[in-house]
Amino acid sequence: MTLKKQLTHIIRREYQDWFESQGLPLQCGKGCATCCSVNVKTTSIEGELLYDFIREQGKEQWFADCLNTGQSGATPITQTTNGFAASCLAGEDVSGAEEPGRGRCIFLMGETCGVYEARPFSCRCFVSTVLCQSQSTAEVDQIVLTASTVVMQLLEHVAQREYWGNLQDVLLALSDLPPNKKVRQQLGGLSLETQARARLGSGQPIPGFLLDNKEYDTVMGLLATIFNRTIDGKRVEDILNGK
Ligand code: SF4
Ligand code: SF4
Numbered sequence: 001m002t003l004k005k006q007l008t009h010i011i012r013r014e015y016q017d018w019f020e021s022q023g024l025p026l027q028c029g030k031g032c033a034t035c036c037s038v039n040v041k042t043t044s045i046e047g048e049l050l051y052d053f054i055r056e057q058g059k060e061q062w063f064a065d066c067l068n069t070g071q072s073g074a075t076p077i078t079q080t081t082n083g084f085a086a087s088c089l090a091g092e093d094v095s096g097a098e099e100p101g102r103g104r105c106i107f108l109m110g111e112t113c114g115v116y117e118a119r120p121f122s123c124r125c126f127v128s129t130v131l132c133q134s135q136s137t138a139e140v141d142q143i144v145l146t147a148s149t150v151v152m153q154l155l156e157h158v159a160q161r162e163y164w165g166n167l168q169d170v171l172l173a174l175s176d177l178p179p180n181k182k183v184r185q186q187l188g189g190l191s192l193e194t195q196a197r198a199r200l201g202s203g204q205p206i207p208g209f210l211l212d213n214k215e216y217d218t219v220m221g222l223l224a225t226i227f228n229r230t231i232d233g234k235r236v237e238d239i240l241n242g243k
Contacts, residue, residue: 003047003231005052007158010229010236012121015151018222019127025139028036029084031112033134033145038074040167041081041152042120043159043203051180053118062114064186065233066106067172074166077201081152086207106168120167121155132185147222154226156203157240165200172196233242 001009019026028035042191054063079087079094086093106116108235112125127149156164163173175184187193211219227237 004158005049006231007236008043008045008049009157010231011154011158011226012124014222014229015121015125015147018147018225019144022106022141022144024127024144025129026127027129028127030116032131032133033105033108033111035111035112035126035128035138036108036123036144038103038105038166038168040122041156041165042106042122042170043164043169044162044170044174045159046120046155046175047163047167048177050115050118050120050171051174051177051183053115055179059114059180061186064183067168067183067192068115068186068188070107070167074169074199076199080156080164080201082156082204083201084211084212085153086204088210089208092225116167121236122152125151130205143215146211146217147219150209150211150219150223151153153206153209154176154240156163157206159203160205162203163197163200164203166196167198173200190206 054060083193084094084201105113113119125144126138127144128138132138163170169223172187173196174180176188209219227235227240229236231239
C-alpha cells in the first residue's frame with residue numbers, strides 16, 4: 001500500500017477511535033441513508049482506496065453502472081477545505097460558497113451504501129446524535145464538527161496537488177489509472193471524465209487550523225495521537241511535514 005494510503009487509513013482510524021472515546025449517542029449506521037446526497041467531497045487518495053475496495057469485491061461492472069447513472073450535479077470547486085481555512089486565516093471574505101448538488105448518492109442500493117466499508121471520510125464523519133428520520137435533520141456536536149474539519153484538512157494535506165472535490169467527479173477522474181481499466185472500459189465515454197475533471201479542485205497543504213480556545217485541547221489531543229503514530233519507524237507528523 002502506498003504511503004499516502006497508509007496515512008489516510010491512520011488518520012481515519014484515529015478519528016474513529018477518538019470519536020468513540022467521546023461517548024456520544026451515535027444514531028448513524030449502515031442502512032440509514034437520509035443524509036446520503038450527491039454532495040460528498042473527497043480526496044484522490046480516498047478515491048483510490050475506494051477503487052481498491054471495488055476491485056477486491058469484483059464489483060467493477062456495478063461500480064461503472066453507478067458512475068454512468070448521471071451527472072454528479074456538482075458545481076465547479078472554488079475552494080477546498082484548506083483553501084477555505086487559508087482565506088479565513090488571511091481575513092478574506094469567504095461568503096458566496098458553492099451551492100451543494102442535490103439528489104441521492106449514486107452508490108445507494110435501496111437505503112444501504114454499496115461502498116460502506118470504503119466510504120470516504122465525509123460520510124464517516126457525518127454523525128448525528130438524533131435519528132434524522134425523526135426530525136428531518138441531523139444534530140452534530142460542535143466538537144465533532146471541529147474535529148472532522150481538522151481531519152478533512154489532514155486528508156487534503158496528504159493528497160495535496162491531486163484531485164479534490166465531489167466524490168463522483170473524483171472517481172471519474174481517476175478512472176484512467178491503469179488498475180481501474182476494467183471500470184473505465186464500462187464507462188459511457190470520455191466526455192464524462194473530461195467534464196468531471198473540469199469541476200475538480202486540487203488538494204492544498206494545511207495553512208493552519210481554525211480552532212477556538214475551548215476546542216483547542218480536545219482537538220489537539222486527537223492531532224497528537226495521529227502525529228505520534230509511526231509508519232516504518234517514522235512519525236506521521238514528520239512525514240506530513242515532508243521530513
Ligand atoms: S446523519 Fe442522519 S441519516 Fe445520516 S446516517 Fe446519521 S442518522 Fe442516518
Ligand atoms: S458513499 Fe455511501 S455513505 Fe457516502 S453518501 Fe454515498 S451511499 Fe452514503
